Amino acid sequence: MIDRLSLRARMLIAAAGAVLLVIAAVAYIVAVRDADELAPTSGQPMIDGPRMLVVSERKLATISATDMTSSRHIHDVDCVRSYAAADTSVCMRPKDAWTHTLVTMTGQLEDTHEYKLPGVPSRARVSDSGRMVSWTTFVGGDSYTSSGMSTRTGVIDTQTGDYLPSIEHFSVTLDGKPYQAADVNYWGVSFADDDNTFYATLATGGERYLVRGDFNAETVETLATNVECPSISPDGTRLAFKQAIDNDPQKGWRISVLELSTMEITNLSETRSIDDQPAWLDNETVAYTFRAADGVPSVWSVPANGTGTPRKLADNAESPAPLP
Amino acid sequence: MYLTTVTKPTNVDPVRGRVAGNVVALGAVSLITDISSEMVAAILPVFLFLNLHLSPAAFGAIDGIYTGATALLRLVGGYIADRTQQRKLVAGIGYGLSALMKPALLLAGRSAAAIGAVIAIDRAGKGLRTAPRDALITLSSPPESLGRAFGVHRAMDSTGAFLGPLVAMAVLALTAESFDAVFVSSFCIAMFGVLVLVLFVRDHRDRLDDAPRVDFSQVGGMVASPAILRLLIASCILGLVTIGDGFVYLVLQGREDLSIAWFPMLSVGTMVVYMLLAVPLGSLGDRIGLRTVMMGGYVALGLVYLLLVGPIHGVLSLVLAVVLYGTFYAATNGVLIALAGPVIPEHLRTTGIALIQTGQALAYLVSSIAFGVAWGVWGPVAACKVSAAAVVLAIAASLFLLRRTPERVSA
Numbered sequence: 001m002i003d004r005l006s007l008r009a010r011m012l013i014a015a016a017g018a019v020l021l022v023i024a025a026v027a028y029i030v031a032v033r034d035a036d037e038l039a040p041t042s043g044q045p046m047i048d049g050p051r052m053l054v055v056s057e058r059k060l061a062t063i064s065a066t067d068m069t070s071s072r073h074i075h076d077v078d079c080v081r082s083y084a085a086a087d088t089s090v091c092m093r094p095k096d097a098w099t100h101t102l103v104t105m106t107g108q109l110e111d112t113h114e115y116k117l118p119g120v121p122s123r124a125r126v127s128d129s130g131r132m133v134s135w136t137t138f139v140g141g142d143s144y145t146s147s148g149m150s151t152r153t154g155v156i157d158t159q160t161g162d163y164l165p166s167i168e169h170f171s172v173t174l175d176g177k178p179y180q181a182a183d184v185n186y187w188g189v190s191f192a193d194d195d196n197t198f199y200a201t202l203a204t205g206g207e208r209y210l211v212r213g214d215f216n217a218e219t220v221e222t223l224a225t226n227v228e229c230p231s232i233s234p235d236g237t238r239l240a241f242k243q244a245i246d247n248d249p250q251k252g253w254r255i256s257v258l259e260l261s262t263m264e265i266t267n268l269s270e271t272r273s274i275d276d277q278p279a280w281l282d283n284e285t286v287a288y289t290f291r292a293a294d295g296v297p298s299v300w301s302v303p304a305n306g307t308g309t310p311r312k313l314a315d316n317a318e319s320p321a322p323l324p
Numbered sequence: 325m326y327l328t329t330v331t332k333p334t335n336v337d338p339v340r341g342r343v344a345g346n347v348v349a350l351g352a353v354s355l356i357t358d359i360s361s362e363m364v365a366a367i368l369p370v371f372l373f374l375n376l377h378l379s380p381a382a383f384g385a386i387d388g389i390y391t392g393a394t395a396l397l398r399l400v401g402g403y404i405a406d407r408t409q410q411r412k413l414v415a416g417i418g419y420g421l422s423a424l425m426k427p428a429l430l431l432a433g434r435s436a437a438a439i440g441a442v443i444a445i446d447r448a449g450k451g452l453r454t455a456p457r458d459a460l461i462t463l464s465s466p467p468e469s470l471g472r473a474f475g476v477h478r479a480m481d482s483t484g485a486f487l488g489p490l491v492a493m494a495v496l497a498l499t500a501e502s503f504d505a506v507f508v509s510s511f512c513i514a515m516f517g518v519l520v521l522v523l524f525v526r527d528h529r530d531r532l533d534d535a536p537r538v539d540f541s542q543v544g545g546m547v548a549s550p551a552i553l554r555l556l557i558a559s560c561i562l563g564l565v566t567i568g569d570g571f572v573y574l575v576l577q578g579r580e581d582l583s584i585a586w587f588p589m590l591s592v593g594t595m596v597v598y599m600l601l602a603v604p605l606g607s608l609g610d611r612i613g614l615r616t617v618m619m620g621g622y623v624a625l626g627l628v629y630l631l632l633v634g635p636i637h638g639v640l641s642l643v644l645a646v647v648l649y650g651t652f653y654a655a656t657n658g659v660l661i662a663l664a665g666p667v668i669p670e671h672l673r674t675t676g677i678a679l680i681q682t683g684q685a686l687a688y689l690v691s692s693i694a695f696g697v698a699w700g701v702w703g704p705v706a707a708c709k710v711s712a713a714a715v716v717l718a719i720a721a722s723l724f725l726l727r728r729t730p731e732r733v734s735a
Contacts, residue, residue: 002522002523003526005523010523010524013519013523014516014519014520014523014524017515017516017519018516018519021512021513021515021516022512024508024512025505025508025509025511025512028504028505028508029499029502029504029505029508029509119369120369120370138369179700180699180700180703181696181699181700182571182574182695182696182699182700182704183696205700293435295433
């Protein structure tokens, strides 16, 4: 039937179709455009007791770490991931639609340095002393993995100003033997108190390992499997982490704690799937982001010894970090 | 611009003359569709991992499951297109499916399973349309100018892929970075592609009406025929030495300590070279022989591997690598189908092309896994050297296998 239409008729139909489709696209875009941004709070609301830094609707916010009803202080700082310790805060923020940057800040959230990031922000950490900053992003370009996604993890030494854009060249000892592979990916770094030893996730050959690294020597060794996004406790004896249920990330993750001296694992009382690098609020409490089915994040805490029940600390918040 | 040439009969001078209107129309459909799909591809990582907070591990697991199903669907699509002699319809369903998946991505919400399914259907649509589209190109052009016809199509196709991210960037800039707007405009562009297909692409049913109805035994007979079996084996062997863009760029980046911000320029550069050389190399194939040009493409690939371990460093090595790698694509991608098409009987052509493309896709998968293993065992340098040696062997083997394949029809 279409074959019988003249060229002119077909061109008219094509033009009409193009106009209709443009109208449809523009109409939709205008209809859904919303500009309701969170307004920064002016002044400094008083928050009693322990406080946390969180990301709330892409802004940094200071909230109470114990009282959900307490008011929030929304900072005029754009952020998608953040962390803070001692006098260092970090923020991963969009620079434009394509690139993100990592910004180091003082404890008062004044920018000190800006670093270009490859890919999409995933994790950010600051060592307890405030010296070592680590980050992880998802990178789409080098699609040598089946899903076309890999990670990039880098470290910044705020004392020397050294910026290491990737730790993928570190020498790997896997199960006691030297190891090399093209598909080595790291994520979720956590530095110990000496600001040299670190823990991280290493993924290769379809397996996810917990590694302990020596930053200055540029080496890592595997300690266990199925331990991701480790976070070292303030006393340095335990790691809070996420473990894939039945070692299958498709089934979700449980928040757990690993005793470093015995390598014993304790499941915490949070039974929902948590995909986050946990943060220690103190030696007894772990905080983390729970993402509801509708995608809205909330910050929760749970005792680190497997007892008790999870407690909600903040609605509409993610990336918790305890503030001094 | 394609509109003026669409319905006019073509075929004046095979090398310099106009390309068939149907080929240009198919090229336009591919160009428009690639703008649409690359718009989404450009923002997908940010959308999935930052807006939806999907974990890459969760996504990777879903992703792997569907790869096999997609390859199978390509074969099924090719067979149905031949059996019904409805190439345009099957291709149209493929384009339509992919178009519908753009808004579906928005509706899938944050469920990893739903998003995985949407992406799988999108790919299935791509798998479904490729073979009927290429079969239509071979049926629409005189065999002696097929190289050029495929060159024009692939150049238009890669132009779309090049424009896609730029269009996405423009939409994001105009809408205060609304991802929804990118998905919706991508959908509208894809629908326009389907409209162009429906209005301007002609199927070739009439010419083949007296051909026997296609069934499995005919497909079996086709595969068993020595000429086609050799083509199939040769294309798989050649596929086996293609380690994949990811590895090539990764080695280059590691070697040249390329700044991460410049990293994406490697694939953009390759794409531009592909875009520019597709037509000249296709035309060259019509003149000096498609097989010769294709082998030249694999020589370029071998040189890329040598470059990855060779003494040349710095900007020169990056430019050379991108030019050679783009040349490889321009000299092989469409050229293989231009070479293979006329060998396959017309009424079985879609199935035959689907077989070759599926075989090559599986070979790519095997070779990228093998290269990953070789990297782990011997390290990247040795793995590249072995790959370069493998290219030489593959060229020798394919020259032997294809020695009787007519490489051009024009005298």
